[in-house]
Amino acid sequence: MTARTVMIQGTTSDAGKSTLVAALCRWLVRQDVQVAPFKPQNMALNSAVTSDGGEIGRAQAVQAQAARLAPHTDMNPVLLKPNSDTGAQVIIHGRAIGNMEALEYHHYKSTARAAVMQSHARLSAQYQVVVVEGAGSPAEINLREGDIANMGFAEAVDCPVILIADIDRGGVFAHLVGTLALVSESEQARVVGFVINRFRGDLALLQPGLDWLEQYTGKPVLGVLPYLHGLHLEAEDAVPSLSPLPCRERVRERVEAGEYKLRIVVSVLPHISNHTDFDPLRLHPQIEFKFVPISEPLPPADLIILPGSKSVRSDLASLRAAGWDRAIKQHLRYGGKLIGICGGLQMLGQHVHDPLGIEGEVGSSAGLGLLELETTLAAEKQLRNVRGTLLLENAPVSGYEIHAGISSGAALNNPALQLEHGADGAISADGQILATYLHGLFESPEACSALLRWAGLRNVQTTDYRARCEADLERLADTVESCLDTAKLRELFELGELQCVN
Numbered sequence: 001m002t003a004r005t006v007m008i009q010g011t012t013s014d015a016g017k018s019t020l021v022a023a024l025c026r027w028l029v030r031q032d033v034q035v036a037p038f039k040p041q042n043m044a045l046n047s048a049v050t051s052d053g054g055e056i057g058r059a060q061a062v063q064a065q066a067a068r069l070a071p072h073t074d075m076n077p078v079l080l081k082p083n084s085d086t087g088a089q090v091i092i093h094g095r096a097i098g099n100m101e102a103l104e105y106h107h108y109k110s111t112a113r114a115a116v117m118q119s120h121a122r123l124s125a126q127y128q129v130v131v132v133e134g135a136g137s138p139a140e141i142n143l144r145e146g147d148i149a150n151m152g153f154a155e156a157v158d159c160p161v162i163l164i165a166d167i168d169r170g171g172v173f174a175h176l177v178g179t180l181a182l183v184s185e186s187e188q189a190r191v192v193g194f195v196i197n198r199f200r201g202d203l204a205l206l207q208p209g210l211d212w213l214e215q216y217t218g219k220p221v222l223g224v225l226p227y228l229h230g231l232h233l234e235a236e237d238a239v240p241s242l243s244p245l246p247c248r249e250r251v252r253e254r255v256e257a258g259e260y261k262l263r264i265v266v267s268v269l270p271h272i273s274n275h276t277d278f279d280p281l282r283l284h285p286q287i288e289f290k291f292v293p294i295s296e297p298l299p300p301a302d303l304i305i306l307p308g309s310k311s312v313r314s315d316l317a318s319l320r321a322a323g324w325d326r327a328i329k330q331h332l333r334y335g336g337k338l339i340g341i342c343g344g345l346q347m348l349g350q351h352v353h354d355p356l357g358i359e360g361e362v363g364s365s366a367g368l369g370l371l372e373l374e375t376t377l378a379a380e381k382q383l384r385n386v387r388g389t390l391l392l393e394n395a396p397v398s399g400y401e402i403h404a405g406i407s408s409g410a411a412l413n414n415p416a417l418q419l420e421h422g423a424d425g426a427i428s429a430d431g432q433i434l435a436t437y438l439h440g441l442f443e444s445p446e447a448c449s450a451l452l453r454w455a456g457l458r459n460v461q462t463t464d465y466r467a468r469c470e471a472d473l474e475r476l477a478d479t480v481e482s483c484l485d486t487a488k489l490r491e492l493f494e495l496g497e498l499q500c501v502n
Contacts (some may be wrong), residue, residue, distance in 0.1 A: 002124055002125070003036075003123065003124040003125075003126075003127045003128055003129055003130045004128065004129050004130070004493055004494045005038075005120070005124065005129075005130045005132060005157055005159040006024075006129070006130075006131055006132065006159060006160055006161075006162065006492060006493060007131075007132040007133075007134060007153070007154050007159050007160070007161045007162070008020050008021050008024075008131065008132065008133055008134060008161075008162050008164060009134035009137075009138050009150055009151070009154075009161050009162070009163055009164070010134060010136075010137060010163070010164050010165065010166075011137055011139070011163065011164070011165040011166075011175035011176060011178075011179045012136075012137055012165070012166065012169065012175065013136050013137070014166065014238065015164050015165055015166045015175075015197060016164050016166055016195075016197035016198065016225070017133045017134060017164060018059040018062070018063070018133060018233070018236050019197070019233055019476065020162075020164055020195060020197070020225075021037055021063050021066075021131050021132075021133045022037075022059075022062055022063045022066040022233060022473060022476060023066070023473075023476035023477060023479065023480045024131050024480060024489075025037055025063050025066035025067040025131055026066040026067070026473045026474065026476060026477040026480075027476075027477040027480040027481065027489075028067075028129055028131070028493065029066070029067055029068055029477075030477055031490075031495060033128050033129050033493070033495065034126075034127045034128045034129070035067050035127060035128065035129040035130070035131060036064075036067055036069060036075065036123045036126070036127040036129075036130050036131075037060055037063030037064060037066070037067055037075055037130075037131055037132075037133065038060075038074075038075055038076075038119070038120060038123055038130050038131065038132045038133070039057060039059070039060050039075070039076045039132065039133040039134075039135070040077065040078060040116040040120070040132070040135075040148050040149055040153045041077075041078040041079075041080070041112065041116070041135055041148055041149040042056075042057035042059070042060070042076050042078070042079050042080070042135060042236070043079075043080040043081075043082065043088065043135065043237070044057045044058065044059070044079070044080075044081070044236050044237040045081055045082065045237060045271065045272065045273040045274070045310050046058035046059075046234070046235060046236060046237055046273065046274050046275065046276050047079065047081070047273070047274065047402060048060075048061035048071055048400065049071075049383050049384060049385050049400040049401070049402060050070070050071045050072050050073050050075075050094055051070035051071060051072055051385075052072055052073055052094065053094070053383055053384065054073035054091075054093060054094015054095060054383065055073075055079060055091055055094050055095075055096075055381070055383055055402060056071055056072075056073055056075055056076035056079060056094060057076045057079055057236060058234055058235075058236065058274070058276055059133070059234070059235075059236040060075045060076040060133075061234075062233060062234050062469075063075070063131075063133070065469070065470075065473065066473050066476075073093050073094030073119070074093075074119035074120075074122050074123050075119075075123070077092065077093055077112075077115045077116050077118070077119035078090075078091070078092060078112045078115060078116060078148070079091040079094075080105070081273070081310055082271070082310065083099060083271060083310050083311045083359055083360065084311070084360070086101055086102050087099055087100060087101045087102065088100065088102075088105070089310070090105060090108070090112075092112065092115050093115055093118075093119070094383075095381075096381055106146065109146040109148055110146065112148055113146070113148045113152075113156075116148050116153065117156065117157075120153075120157060129493055132153070132154075132159065134149060134150040134153075134161075135149035135150060136149070136150070137150070137179060138150035138151045138161075138179065138183055138187070139178065139179045139182035139183060141182065151183055151184075151187045151190070154187070154190055155186065155187065155190070159190075160190060160191075160192040160492060161187075161190045161191045161192065162191075162192060162193055162194070162195055162222065162492075163176060163179060163180075163191050163193075163194050163195070164194070164195040164196075164197055165179075165194070165195075165196055165197065166197050166198050167196050167197065167198055167199050167206075167224075168197075168198035168199075168200070168227060172196055173209055173212075173213055176194055176213065176217075177213070177216065177217065180217060191219060192219070192220075192492060193219055193220045193221065193222040193488065193492075194213065194217075194219060194220070194221050194222060195221075195222050195223055195224075195225060195484065196210075196221065196223075196224045196225065197225045198225065198226075198227045199224045199225065199226055199227060200226070200227045203224060206224065210224070220485070220488065222484050222485050222488055222489070223483050223484030223485055224483060225479060225483055225484070226479070226483065228475065228476075228479065231472055231475065231476070232279065232283060232468060232469065232472050233469075233472060233476075234276040234279060234469075235275070235276060239268055239272065239275055239291050240275075240282065240291070260457075261286055261287060261288040262286060262287050262288065262302050262303065262452060262455060262456060262457040263287075263288045263290075263299075263300065263301045263302045263303070264281055264287055264288070264289050264290070264301060264302065264303045264304075264305065264455070265290050265292050265298065265299060265301040265303070265304050265305070266278050266281075266289075266290070266291050266292070266304075266305045266307055267292060267294055267298075267304070267305070267306055267307065267319070267324065268291050268292060268293040268294065269294060269306075269307065269309050269315040269318065269319070269343075270294075270311075270314065270315055270318050271309050271310040271311040271314065271315050272307050272308065272309060272310075272315075273307070273308040273309060273310045273342075273343070274307065274308045274341075274342070274402070274439050275291070275307055275308075277307065277308070277341060277439050277440065277441065277442065278291075278305070278307070278442065279465065280442040280443055280448055280463070280465035281442055281448075283463070283465065283468065284448075284452075284461075284463055285461060285463070286452070286457060286460065286461055287452075287457075294318060294319055294322040294324050295322060297327070298324055298327040298328070298331070301331065301336060302336060302337065302455055302456050302457075303336065303337045303338070303339065303455040303456075304328060304331055304336065304337075304338050304339075305338075305339045305340075305341065305344065306338070306339070306340040306341070306343075306344030306345075306347055306348065307341055307342075307343070307344055308341055308342035308343045308344065308402075308403075308439065309342075309343030309344070309347075310343075310359070311359045311360055312343045312346050312347060312352050312359060312365075312375075312377075312405070313352055313354060313359065313360060313363070313365040314359070314360055315343070315347070316347050316352065316365050316366075316367065316368075317365065319347070325368055328368065328370075329368075329370075332370075332432055332433070335432070336432070337432055337433075337434075337454065337455045337456065338370070338432060338433045338434070339433075339434045339435070339436075339451075340433070340434075340435040340436075341435075341436060341437075341438070341439065341441065342401075342402070342403050342405075342436075342437050342439060343403075343405075344435070345375075345407065345425060345426075345435035345436060345437060346367065346375040346405050346407065347367055347368055348367060348368055348370045348371045348373075348433065348435050349367040349368075349369075349370075349371050349372075349373040349374055349375055349407065349409065349411070350366070350367050350369055350371075350372065350373065350374050350409070351364055351365065351366055351367055351374045351375070352364065352365050352367055352374075352375050352377070352405070353374065353375065353376040353377065354376075354377045355376065355377075356377065356378075356379055358377040358378070358379065358404050359377060359404075370428070370433055371409070371411040371426055371428060371433060371435060372409045372410040372411040373407050373408060373409030373410070373411045373412055373426065374407065374408060374409055375405040375406065375407045376405065376406050377404045377405050377406075378404055378405070378406050379404075380404075381402060381403065381404050382401050382402070382403050382404070382437075383400075383401065383402055384400065384401050384421070385398075385399075385400045386398065386399060386400065386401060386419045386420055386421065386438065387419070387420055388417050388418050388419035388420055388424070389417065389418045389419075390416065390417055390441075390444075390446075390447040390450055390451070391415060391416060391417060391418060391427070392416075392427075392434075392450045392451065392454050393446075393450040393453075395444070395446035395447040395449070395450040396444060396446055396447065397417060397438070397441065397444045397446075397447040398440065398443075398444055399438040399439050399440030399441055399443065399444075400438075400439050400440055401437050401438060401439065402439065403437055405437075407437075411426040411428070411435075412425070412426050414426055414427050414428075414429070415427070416434050416435060416436045417436055417438060419438070424436055424437055424438060425437060425438070431454075434451075434454070442465070443465050443466060445462050445463065445464050445465070446462070448462075448463070448465070449462045
């Protein structure tokens with residue numbers, strides 16, 4: 001069996017490529033089609049651990065869920081995790097091979113291309129359909145040579161392309177027509193239709209523009225996706241906006257409800273990673289949640305969380321330069337709670353050592369000195385999906401680990417969790433600080449509720465984050481069914497032929 005491959009490309013970053021791939025995967029599953037997501041090359045600091053023990057972009061893990069599959073390294077064979085303005089850690093087939101500057105990686109692309117083609121071939125042999133997500137825009141002229149992320153891949157496997165644009169940004173027709181104008185004639189011919197994303201208003205007012213677009217380009221508009229208020233999908237990379245409600249509305253909501261909302265602040269470090277850890281908190285009805293850049297003062301909070309970091313020593317230096325180290329210690333003196341996750345755990349210790357230059361220059365940095373532990377970065381990452389118990393209330397918990405650090409010290413004698421492979425993390429003697437390497441900590445309902453009680457929230461409302469994610473994938477598939485031309489989609493994906501095979 002050789003899969004039908006269809007690629008989704010966008011006119012810009014955040015045009016809706018990841019969302020449309022997830023939506024199509026779930027819609028295809030509803031048609032009893034065996035479908036797999038694929039992204040040749042991804043640049044993101046949000047990642048996930050796969051069933052085969054590797055690491056891929058978080059968005060591809062969400063798309064795998066949409067396809068009702070376990071994430072696999074073949075779904076994202078090349079992952080770039082930026083660790084400076086000009087360089088990134090390069091991950092091939094789920095394993096880090098080292099750090100490269102931008103120009104060095106540009107010369108490495110021929111090797112990366114081989115990994116991409118191998119993964120696509122394996123998926124194509126296993127599934128009926130492969131839905132591919134591009135990266136950025138195909139019209140980035142400076143990146144055309146050796147391209148493996150957009151039209152270069154589409155040309156290599158000879159697949160059709162759907163072009164999606166975000167009307168909420170403005171200039172949607174210019175985005176679509178301009179993108180077509182900047183690709184080659186053979187690439188233009190490969191584009192089989194357009195999807196317009198995040199439309200608000202009366203579709204009748206947009207129709208003249210759609211008619212013009214079809215007449216001008218000779219290509220069909222496959223549909224217009226509405227702005228889906230309240231839709232939640234884990235972000236590929238960018239940190240979400242701070243809050244859906246203005247500050248005064250949040251305060252009024254809290255007062256009218258006659259109920260105190262737990263104030264949680266997550267520090268936005270320069271190299272913050274896996275901020276999707278905090279999606280369950282952002283969505284929780286009893287939490288006033290804020291992502292706060294460390295360039296801003298630390299606001300009053302009940303709980304501060306130091307998140308993961310792709311460059312722990314560098315982010316520690318930035319944290320200190322911004323004065324957050326002093327603010328965090330003042331927060332603790334006033335009885336506040338503090339959690340460190342992964343890189344955040346490492347920051348809470350006495351020192352972070354990088355003898356091999358894993359994240360930057362060789363050397364050591366003093367930690368915040370809040371826990372008696374030290375961390376040494378090692379060449380081999382710890383990558384595993386795990387289950388266990390949060391020891392605060394013996395609550396069941398599951399998640400994943402992605403870290404190069406190996407920590408040791410007396411603080412670990414009072415662990416925060418007991419996992420399948422052993423104890424993890426630490427709880428301080430005064431009970432104010434909790435540290436762990438576990439990502440996904442708040443996705444387990446019982447563990448999340450236990451942590452919120454520990455942080456000071458009474459009468460916690462238990463929520464099911466994973467059920468919410470599943471419901472939103474179903475909502476996306478409903479939107480495909482109602483807003484896109486499903487007859488053309490069925491033709492594009494060759495569903496009639498596939499069903500004959502079944």
